[in-house]
Amino acid sequence: MDCLICRINDGSEPAPHGLLYCDDLWVVRHMPPPYALAGWFILQTRRHCPELAEFTDAEAASFGPMLRRCERAVREATGAARIYTGSLGEKVRHFHCHMVPRYEPAPQGALGWETFGLERRAAAGEFHVEAAEVDRVVRAFMARLTAG
Ligand SMILES: [Zn+2]
Numbered sequence: 001m002d003c004l005i006c007r008i009n010d011g012s013e014p015a016p017h018g019l020l021y022c023d024d025l026w027v028v029r030h031m032p033p034p035y036a037l038a039g040w041f042i043l044q045t046r047r048h049c050p051e052l053a054e055f056t057d058a059e060a061a062s063f064g065p066m067l068r069r070c071e072r073a074v075r076e077a078t079g080a081a082r083i084y085t086g087s088l089g090e091k092v093r094h095f096h097c098h099m100v101p102r103y104e105p106a107p108q109g110a111l112g113w114e115t116f117g118l119e120r121r122a123a124a125g126e127f128h129v130e131a132a133e134v135d136r137v138v139r140a141f142m143a144r145l146t147a148g
Contacts, residue, residue, distance in 0.1 A: 006048050009046055020142055020145070034129075038137040067085070067097065073144040077144055079103075084116075086100070
């Protein structure tokens with residue numbers, strides 16, 4: 001079985017900014033370029049697990065606390081008005097949860113579900129987010145995640 005997220009987790013596929021957090025159950029990383037938003041992070045299962053319905057008891061018990069910890073760090077690192085949370089698994093069937101800052105004002109005017117389309121629009125070259133801004137937010141996220 002070839003799975004992009006399994007390759008990211010085992011280090012055979014590079015993750016821009018690296019693996020920001022790893023434990024026995026979870027891995028956290030930032031979305032790769034082209035960047036749609038600074039601070040669009042991913043929380044993914046360490047083991048290959050297609051979706052939340054297949055979580056082990058340990059994954060199910062720790063998902064909420066881990067998501068809360070990460071999203072607090074995203075909020076503090078970005079100053080976003082809200083953090084959107086979503087998991088679809090259409091491109092890669094390995095559980096991963098998008099943690100997406102909803103800035104005020106909304107970049108590109110994208111609100112709600114449109115925010116998730118920013119990835120495609122950035123890839124099409126409609127706009128771009130500076131890598132230096134992503135680096136700054138990743139550093140701030142890491143400082144807050146490790147502090148709390
Ligand atoms: Zn996998």
